[in-house]
Amino acid sequence: MADIARTAPPETRRKARPLWLRILRNPGGAIGAALVLALVLSALSAPWLAPFDPTKMAAGRPLTAPGAAHLLGTDELGRDVLSRILFGARLTLQIGAIAVGISLVLGLVTGLSAAHFGGWPERILMRATDVLFSFTETLIALAFVAVLGPSLTNAMVAVGVAAVPFYARTAYATALGEVAKPYYEGAIAAGAGHMRLILRHLLPNVLPTMIVVATLGLSNAILAAAALGFLGLGAQPPQPEWGYMLSAGRDFMNRAPWLMLYPGLAIALTVFAFNILGDALREALDPRSEGR
Amino acid sequence: MPLLDVTGLTIAFGALPVVEGLDLSIAKGETLALVGESGSGKSVSALSLMGLLPRGARRTGGRILLGGTDITDCGDAGMRSLRGPRMGMIFQEPMTSLTPVLTIGRQMTEALAVHKGMSGAAARARAVEMLDAAGIPQPAARMAQYPHEFSGGMRQRVMIAMTLALEPELLIADEPTTALDVTVQAQILELMRRLARETGTSLLLITHDMGVVAEMADRVAVMRRGHLVETGTARDIFSAPAQGYTRDLLAAVPRMDGPLRRDPPPAADRPALAFRGIGRSFGARGFLSRSAGHRALDGIDLAVAPGETLALVGESGSGKSTLGRIGARLDLSHEGSVQVAGEDITALRGAALRKARSRVQMVFQDPFASLDPRFAAGDTLAEPLAIHRGLSGRALRAEAGRLMERVGLSASMLDRLPHEFSGGQRQRIAIARALAPEPQVVIADEPTSALDVSVQASILDLLLGLQRDTGLAFLFITHDLAVVRRIAHRVAVLRGGRLMELGPAAEVMDRPRHPYTQALIAAAPVPDPRAARQAPVPPGPAALAGPLREVGSGHWVAG
Structure with missing residues (x-):
């Protein structure tokens, strides 16, 4: 029965497909990638696509309903909503990417170090995270902006930092499960050092979960930045930013529902696109899905 | 007419057939063991009988008769009325098969109320009676307890009591003792045998352990890769298997009466790995807490010579894995020291520790x-x-x-x-x-426990060959005494963090001196239906755990 060890076919593994190809083979991944690409392209080419200057007041009559002149209508100051959404994509995507990037990096550093080192570093890092967790994210973001001063850049940093406890907790919990597995101890026994253990063993096994968390966190970040904008601490008027447009449109909800509808749809579409792309990415990163 | 009659059962995961054309029948009061290695389709077949197939799996053919009625397509509601009163099932993992948030009493009486329409007091009385029959001390008081207050063996008793309280005609037990220690396994098997006999319940026992089969089964059905290989009475299957596969399967089972390892370890002047007075506690917190914690290991002295295999034997919670991890410096001892080839590695840090680790490896x-x-x-x-x-x-x-x-x-x-x-x-x-890393010692923590017997045998052969070629020392941690016979030069028996007995394998296995070692050896199931069934010896209280004294050449027993 010793031949059981040799039952697997002897041919070597076929060459691994590149990551992007594996994403695109997944229908969700293809749609998500197409949508994200379209978003980025329209943000980049907004100056050519937009029919009006997004900050120009009285481009049309205030609160014009969507029609031939203004495809998505105008707002209370007569600015073209379509133009503002196209230009807004630049700001909103930036906010989302930078804020999520900050949360992801800081959260991973905190969570993985805590799980790997254990003992005192773990206690200090995770208790600090717990303290931050006990405040609502908006409050932390507000405190940050209060110290740094109101500006769009500071709002991005504030939103990113405020979400770190959530990312750190998730990374920590996932990493704890990996640290307890024998392969991790096997790597320790094989003589791997701290950096190698964290970067080569822990990070790749935690990343799939964190990608899903990040795609969900993107919507949170956009909305949190909008909340700051609403309070006058984020995007400064007349900069077009989706979250700000959404909250500003609230005052005219009954008379001009398109003011909320289109920015809201834009946010929803963005979040949806990143979610399905993130899902496909997670699956493509799973070694078991390879070759399918 | 058989109680259960399955013909041509076919199950597929998507388009992939996992069971094809399985025929089984069980008479009233009979115990049928369904045996096979992982992936043979034995568990999926049992789940299909209960209508509990996992998502993605479908029954694509076959007919199931229970007591003469066709239950093949009786739907969800129909199956629900059968599960419990007519067919009961016990699963492998006693830790997760009881609801953790409800008391034992509540879980038992609920099933009785639903299926038997019993009133509160009657259901309670019946539940207490069944727990008592299942050998749970003070059953009335324990009704108010939650599952986490029971040990693994006790939980499996509760599961059995709960299932049999409904007086099912058929009890399906899927690896019911695989997660349990041997001494507990012996008691649970005895309990199932006795209750099945008393109530006349038929038993479908799914297992990979030929020892359990020999102890329990009237008839045996052997499965391989979704097909029935052969079926027959237990005596025939064990004494004259008709199929080559069955013969191979039986030959691969390590036996308690098998030959001991003969080749002596090479002579050596200093041990490859030595533990000196190792102590380790868990749960002790210095800060704001006075609890001393649980002593996982206490004053352990052991040494493994180059080219030698020392088997470390014990049940769950004995501290055997902790000792292995301390040896590889994956865990820290609180007392004592660990020496590798004469060098004390207990206090090493950083680069020196990494270097030392290359000499002790783990599997x-x-x-x-x-x-x-x-x-x-x-x-x-x-x-x-x-x-x-x-x-x-x-x-x-x-x-x-x-x-x-x-x-x-x-x-x-x-x-x-x-x-x-x-x-x-x-x-x-x-x-x-x-x-x-070309180590001197390999610490193997149950390296074959998760493998099928045929694979297990080839891995043991591999380890033996490596030792012969390279003079590696092995610390082999296991609960399987039959494996010990094949590979160990010496045996150390651990219980509650203390050494009970230590000596040459031939001495400890064939002439055990400590009552705990004797209980362990008596509890190990022998894969031979003709072997006399001994009533299990309970291992007794943790008495006789004093310091070791020498009773023979290199044979030490706690006294």
């Missing part, structure tokens, strides 16, 4: 978790080769290939990921990783 139990799922076999082997032996490029690749061949795999498999290997092959890669 773990679970072949599925012991390799990084994102590392190809070659990457896993490259890690220690690059770190400890400074290899790179073509030399590293060649050495990794050589290691693969050393453990019976081929160099062409280096680029495969762990999920592309079988369990036994993964365990071979884990062994190759342990060999990579």
